[in-house]
Amino acid sequence: MKLARRLQAIKPSATLALNARAKALAAKGEDVVVLAAGEPDFDTPEFVKQAAIDALRSGFTKYTATAGMPELREAVCRKLEKDNALKFTPDQVVVTAGGKQSLYNAFQALLDDGDEVLIFSPYWVSYPDMVHLAGGTPVIVPTREEDGYAPDPEAIRKALTPRTRAIVLNSPANPTGAVYSRATLEGIAAAVRDHDCILITDDMYEKLLYTGEFLNIGNVAPDLVPRLLVSNGLSKSYAMTGWRLGYAAGPKALISGMQLVQDQSTSNASSITQKAALAALNGPSDTITAMVNEYRERRDLFVAGLNAIDGIRCRLPEGAFYAMADVRALLGRSYKGTVLTTSLQLSEALLNDFLVAAVPGDPFGAPGYIRMSFVTSREVLQKGLKRLRDFVAALQSV
């Protein structure tokens, strides 16, 4: 069947594909160590679930305004002011079915064919494809592990063109776990200040921070707030990936455009989920603190274990819940008679023969790396480390 031309540049999500394969193996009874997931293993807090149950029981099961219930948009504004010192009004907020939809709608609303969006690599897999789907052109600006993945202002200046409509910032970052410092954000702000583009900040991992402080670029450059689109959601911080709740706050005209896209596609996010989100945003944050403390311990255990394996090197992530391991020293070695030349091949061998699901770095713009999430129990992490050691021991130099 002939499909639309714009789909030709789109790849299926590598993380979802690997997860699906790992789950299929597990369904066959295989003992798979799944380090590919991008979701917390914690359960949604009980008080949030209760709000959804109450919503159902009271018949709150109809359409809401496309942009979300007014009370929820107000709660988002209060959150942004309290946590992020950013002031928005409810008509500058749209509630979406997940952070993914916020970003997708933003690109749909912003881009004409050939408009450019600056994306730093390594990047979350979906950014370039979302830009392609909107007819835009992703312009990849590489960052270096040696710099803690901080973007270089000079590289940004060079990448900006008259067609640059937006730049995407993601800190804490998926897949690197890097967190932008004040100085880094100041450098970015200086580089884009004179260029009329939208700053899209994907703050999805804001609460998952192990060291340092969370800053939005609007905090260090208040003059840029009128051009700021903050995208966030409850998936990671409240362990609510399946509920589908995100939001965006930004310039009224852009938010209206995003709402228009949503009006003609999905309409409002689920009414029940919205009630749950309202409870989450208005409720206590102690569940987040407990979750982050546990993840910090797992991060320390897992990253130390990775670094103890000869041929694997892993930077300590400051945020999010992924370990990005450099496996370049293993490439060029052979496994079962085949020389492994890419992290993709390495991930496949790991999954097929050692039952460890780790995502290759290639689709994140990080060839030679693999991404493993540490949002699983310590026992599973230990088992994963043991299998990685066995895998490395099974490789042969050529």
Ligand SMILES: Cc1ncc(COP(=O)(O)O)c(C=O)c1O
């Ligand atoms: C960087 C980043 N942004 C946004 C999202 C989207 O989250 P949601 O599940 O709310 O759509 C993810 C999910 O993995 C992510 O990693």
